[in-house]
Amino acid sequence: MVKKAQYLKFILFLISILLLMVTQVEAGVAVGELSHEKNAQIDETYQGTIFISNNDNEPQEVKIYQTDYLFFSDGTNIYGEPGKDLRSNANWITFSPHRLIIPPKNTSAVNYRINVPDDKSLVGTYWSMLMVEGISKSSPETATEEEGKVQLGIRTVIRYGIQLVTHIGNTGNRELKFTGANLLAKEGGGRILQIDLENTGERWLVPLLRVEIYDEDGNYIGRFESSKMRIYPGTSVCHKIDLSSLPGGKYKALVVADNGDEYVFGAQYTLKF
Structure with missing residues (x-):
């Protein structure tokens, strides 16, 4: 037992030396x-x-x-x-x-x-x-x-x-697919809308993602934006938009990915929280 204890002390000594090194x-x-x-x-x-x-x-x-x-x-x-x-x-x-x-x-x-x-x-x-x-x-x-x-x-x-x-040049088709939308609980309260986008085309896209919120009667409530992310062909990204300022209820969300040119992509979702 004494030898085992000494061995353990030696190992701990080596570990302490390594941790102290810069x-x-x-x-x-x-x-x-x-x-x-x-x-x-x-x-x-x-x-x-x-x-x-x-x-x-x-x-x-x-x-x-x-x-x-x-x-x-x-x-x-x-x-x-x-x-x-x-x-x-x-x-x-x-x-x-x-x-x-x-x-x-x-x-x-x-x-x-x-x-x-x-x-x-x-x-x-x-x-x-x-x-x-x-x-x-x-x-x-x-x-x-x-x-x-x-x-x-x-x-x-x-x-x-x-x-x-x-x-x-200016070649390559521009195609963007909305592959998922999920509402996630935010730590400390509130909620986040997660939107997944995949570039299914031949040319990169760098769209600005915005979410326009409407109530059940179609009245405009507000607009939320996410930062731009480049998406190469065959790759995908995840956007997260904070919707914590919205009170509980049922909404229609128009999600728009605007590439800053003639290429604009959209999807519509129903949200309830």
Whole structure:
């Protein structure tokens, strides 16, 4: 029993040492624009630059790599292998450098080139991500690790995703589907209307969602809005609109997704609470 107690004390001692060690967070790294969008033509080549700043007092090492990107209304985000998704433009992209060390209080640039293929079947929106990830000094990936020095610690990785979006001219049909509507109880009282939207078309949409409320006799009661969310083809989002200011009763809700152009989508629901 004595040996077991000593062993447990030793384990607790190691745990306490790890918890006391500084958590390494690459908080000094910041990226400029997180979305680069371009209307391009088939067989066109264009270029861009991503600026990465180091706001820390020490040099910061970062790596840059590609992923695909999908997201869904249930909160799922998928950062898949680049070039595998049907609408990925990852294979069109070259960039440099793939890794760099940014001096303190300085900014470095990553240049990219996108070559749109000479393929007449391309329509609508294509996209992928460039990920910028800080590398801590305790990481085995670092190029600045001191030889023969073993580092222990808890490492938190912070990464930025820059969306590189290519629209083929003005092509691609715009279609939006209302896939769900639910009334949810709000913590502390009140209620939230949850609306799920799916882009079933070929081009991205960035609609503003508004809900117009009418009573049972058709009298206008009020209007509620949610923020804009981009929806790529094949992805979906969840909007939540606070209706806590409405008293209990039965209402008709006209839900409108306005893309800011000629494309406006709507659905009607009956609400009772």
